[in-house]
Amino acid sequence: MKKHNFSAGPCILPESVLQKASEAIVNFNNDNLSLIEISHRSKPFVDVMENARSLALELLGLENKGYKALFLHGGASTQFLMTAYNLLNKKAAYLNTGTWSDKAIKEAKLFGEIVEVASSKDKNFNYIPKGYKIPTDVDYFHCTSNNTIFGTQIKNFPEFNGVNVCDMSSDIFSRQLDFSKFDLIYAGAQKNMGPAGTTLVIIKEEILGKVNRAIPSMLDYKVHIDKDSMFNTPAVFPIYVSMLTLEWLKELGGIPFIEKVNNQKATLLYNEIDRNPLFKGYAAKEDRSHMNATFNLVDHSLTETFDTMWKEAQINGLNGHRSVGGYRASMYNALPLFSVQALVDVMQELERKA
Amino acid sequence: MKKHNFSAGPCILPESVLQKASEAIVNFNNDNLSLIEISHRSKPFVDVMENARSLALELLGLENKGYKALFLHGGASTQFLMTAYNLLNKKAAYLNTGTWSDKAIKEAKLFGEIVEVASSKDKNFNYIPKGYKIPTDVDYFHCTSNNTIFGTQIKNFPEFNGVNVCDMSSDIFSRQLDFSKFDLIYAGAQKNMGPAGTTLVIIKEEILGKVNRAIPSMLDYKVHIDKDSMFNTPAVFPIYVSMLTLEWLKELGGIPFIEKVNNQKATLLYNEIDRNPLFKGYAAKEDRSHMNATFNLVDHSLTETFDTMWKEAQINGLNGHRSVGGYRASMYNALPLFSVQALVDVMQELERKA
Numbered sequence: 001m002k003k004h005n006f007s008a009g010p011c012i013l014p015e016s017v018l019q020k021a022s023e024a025i026v027n028f029n030n031d032n033l034s035l036i037e038i039s040h041r042s043k044p045f046v047d048v049m050e051n052a053r054s055l056a057l058e059l060l061g062l063e064n065k066g067y068k069a070l071f072l073h074g075g076a077s078t079q080f081l082m083t084a085y086n087l088l089n090k091k092a093a094y095l096n097t098g099t100w101s102d103k104a105i106k107e108a109k110l111f112g113e114i115v116e117v118a119s120s121k122d123k124n125f126n127y128i129p130k131g132y133k134i135p136t137d138v139d140y141f142h143c144t145s146n147n148t149i150f151g152t153q154i155k156n157f158p159e160f161n162g163v164n165v166c167d168m169s170s171d172i173f174s175r176q177l178d179f180s181k182f183d184l185i186y187a188g189a190q191k192n193m194g195p196a197g198t199t200l201v202i203i204k205e206e207i208l209g210k211v212n213r214a215i216p217s218m219l220d221y222k223v224h225i226d227k228d229s230m231f232n233t234p235a236v237f238p239i240y241v242s243m244l245t246l247e248w249l250k251e252l253g254g255i256p257f258i259e260k261v262n263n264q265k266a267t268l269l270y271n272e273i274d275r276n277p278l279f280k281g282y283a284a285k286e287d288r289s290h291m292n293a294t295f296n297l298v299d300h301s302l303t304e305t306f307d308t309m310w311k312e313a314q315i316n317g318l319n320g321h322r323s324v325g326g327y328r329a330s331m332y333n334a335l336p337l338f339s340v341q342a343l344v345d346v347m348q349e350l351e352r353k354a
Numbered sequence: 355m356k357k358h359n360f361s362a363g364p365c366i367l368p369e370s371v372l373q374k375a376s377e378a379i380v381n382f383n384n385d386n387l388s389l390i391e392i393s394h395r396s397k398p399f400v401d402v403m404e405n406a407r408s409l410a411l412e413l414l415g416l417e418n419k420g421y422k423a424l425f426l427h428g429g430a431s432t433q434f435l436m437t438a439y440n441l442l443n444k445k446a447a448y449l450n451t452g453t454w455s456d457k458a459i460k461e462a463k464l465f466g467e468i469v470e471v472a473s474s475k476d477k478n479f480n481y482i483p484k485g486y487k488i489p490t491d492v493d494y495f496h497c498t499s500n501n502t503i504f505g506t507q508i509k510n511f512p513e514f515n516g517v518n519v520c521d522m523s524s525d526i527f528s529r530q531l532d533f534s535k536f537d538l539i540y541a542g543a544q545k546n547m548g549p550a551g552t553t554l555v556i557i558k559e560e561i562l563g564k565v566n567r568a569i570p571s572m573l574d575y576k577v578h579i580d581k582d583s584m585f586n587t588p589a590v591f592p593i594y595v596s597m598l599t600l601e602w603l604k605e606l607g608g609i610p611f612i613e614k615v616n617n618q619k620a621t622l623l624y625n626e627i628d629r630n631p632l633f634k635g636y637a638a639k640e641d642r643s644h645m646n647a648t649f650n651l652v653d654h655s656l657t658e659t660f661d662t663m664w665k666e667a668q669i670n671g672l673n674g675h676r677s678v679g680g681y682r683a684s685m686y687n688a689l690p691l692f693s694v695q696a697l698v699d700v701m702q703e704l705e706r707k708a
Contacts (some may be wrong), residue, residue: 003386010590012391018380021390025376032357032668036375036549036595037366039671073551074427074572077586081570103571110568190587195390197427197551197589214464216435217457218428232431233544235551236364237591241390314386317393 004339007317052243127284146171151294194242296326358693361671406597481638500525505648548596650680
């Protein structure tokens with residue numbers, strides 16, 4: 001039996017996608033060759049790349065609006081430095097909502113002055129700062145839409161009249177947003193999109209070409225745009241699986257459909273966390289992430305019993321990050337509602353037993 | 355029937371490796387989870403990473419000699435800039451043997467003065483320069499061991515008493531060398547090791563920490579060494595397949611065994627190129643690559659006939675790179691001798707027909 005996979009990432013992917021991906025490793029397109037042993041310049045793979053790029057723009061509603069989609073190497077961690085390398089002349093504004101924002105700030109500081117417009121570090125990042133001001137003289141504003149570790153998510157993005165950059169690694173394709181408010185969106189694939197090893201970059205071309213420094217080719221967005229995301233050999237398999245997952249999402253009904261399912265899953269779990277006297281949530285209620293629910297036992301002496309119970313229920317990946325402790329249930333797009341129900345059942349069983 | 359896959363990269367991988375990789379996508383380690391949906395911090399994947407890293411050092415004979423093996427993002431193209439970022443203070447020496455050397459030089463120039471010690475550009479890179487001098491006051495010497503596009507390969511590396519850097523992307527693990535003569539070896543996985551999406555870096559720790567510039571974390575070898583090649587989410591699937599391929603190579607008898615097979619394959623094909631009056635080789639004989647054989651028809655009017663014949667014989671990926679034209683037969687480790695025989699048979703059939 002397949003496990004209920006609450007892993008924070010790399011994480012659950014749709015069963016049908018895994019099946020197709022597995023087949024492509026031995027025989028891709030019925031051409032008697034593996035997907036991973038053909039040239040990336042061959043038509044079958046160029047088609048994959050183009051399909052993945054256009055699906056990404058289509059699902060986000062960003063076709064014909066001056067955006068390009070790229071599948072780059074290096075994970076979101078490389079985007080921390082690439083955004084600054086390509087966009088930061090003098091000063092940039094960053095919102096600090098936890099570990100990933102913090103890392104982005106650290107890398108950007110090598111390239112210019114960073115204004116931290118607000119931080120929720122005072123409460124170990126269990127909320128999203130609000131009401132802060134973004135200086136008007138910055139090259140761009142950067143934020144992290146969802147914080148996997150702390151289980152918080154930005155519900156209302158600030159209105160900023162300059163260049164808006166957002167790390168959406170852990171909630172892209174999960175909810176409806178006006179994505180055209182952003183000029184640069186990046187996301188490591190390994191949450192709602194595919195396996196680790198590729199990063200989606202959605203970029204408005206007009207924001208480029210405004211810094212003076214020389215940019216090494218692999219770090220230059222313009223180079224990748226000009227080469228249709230094929231400047232060097234791309235990460236063939238992670239991009240193929242991302243394409244399959246985006247196709248799966250489109251067939252289901254796109255972001256509007258999956259957002260409803262994600263809301264159902266989040267409501268089911270958060271209701272139980274709030275109702276069940278044995279548990280308490282970690283993040284501020286209004287900032288709760290619909291992707292990663294962080295919670296803990298009120299009475300830690302129940303830890304061993306609870307841990308045994310959810311493992312026996314074939315639940316996987318529920319341990320919280322060491323920065324927060326407790327539990328973290330990651331409910332990415334591919335996680336079915338019945339997996340959340342399975343977890344809720346265990347929480348209720350614990351209540352009966354305790 | 356499986357095709358005879360002469361693709362230049364991504365390229366043929368062992369059948370048994372593809373089979374295991376395909377299975378791991380649906381059920382890894384019989385744990386009812388896919389390899390690509392488990393945490394990279396989980397024991398099963400940490401074991402994969404550690405196994406891949408130690409197999410790489412073991413096969414190269416570099417265990418306990420101060421080297422670390424890393425599996426990084428970004429392809430060899432990222433190494434072009436990382437080597438310079440990490441090692442280049444003032445001046446470095448580069449040997450230019452073609453497209454890949456040329457690209458490495460271009461990126462390095464952003465970080466310091468580059469001395470091109472020799473180039474074979476005068477003859478469209480169909481030979482390896484010899485007898486050049488490497489200045490003693492450079493931070494390092496860089497060369498490309500095998501040139502996929504032009505079909506040349508360095509047989510005797512220069513004796514240089516400083517830091518030796520080598521791009522071995524297309525012939526690592528294919529022949530015996532004293533690898534301890536090099537301080538930094540890098541290789542994109544997608545030739546003799548695995549699928550595109552990860553790059554092996556073998557580095558002697560003592561060469562680091564000698565430049566003054568600040569290095570972004572993702573570009574800093576020291577950061578990756580300190581985090582056991584897990585600073586950020588690694589490219590899980592490409593690394594797993596690389597591990598399987600390195601295990602396959604070890605079981606066969608390692609580099610000494612595969613070198614013999616590679617010599618047999620190269621001898622078979624080059625003998626036919628030299629014997630058959632319809633064909634001529636491109637690279638200088640003494641510099642011929644045992645990985646990529648470049649050749650052409652003497653009479654171009656036979657092109658259509660020959661192309662139809664090899665395609666009918668289930669041969670794939672034989673077209674030469676646009677910089678050279680003609681044909682290129684890539685004979686990486688996983689290509690069986692009978693595939694080379696199949697190509698030679700077609701060449702001989704053409705001779706009978708013509």
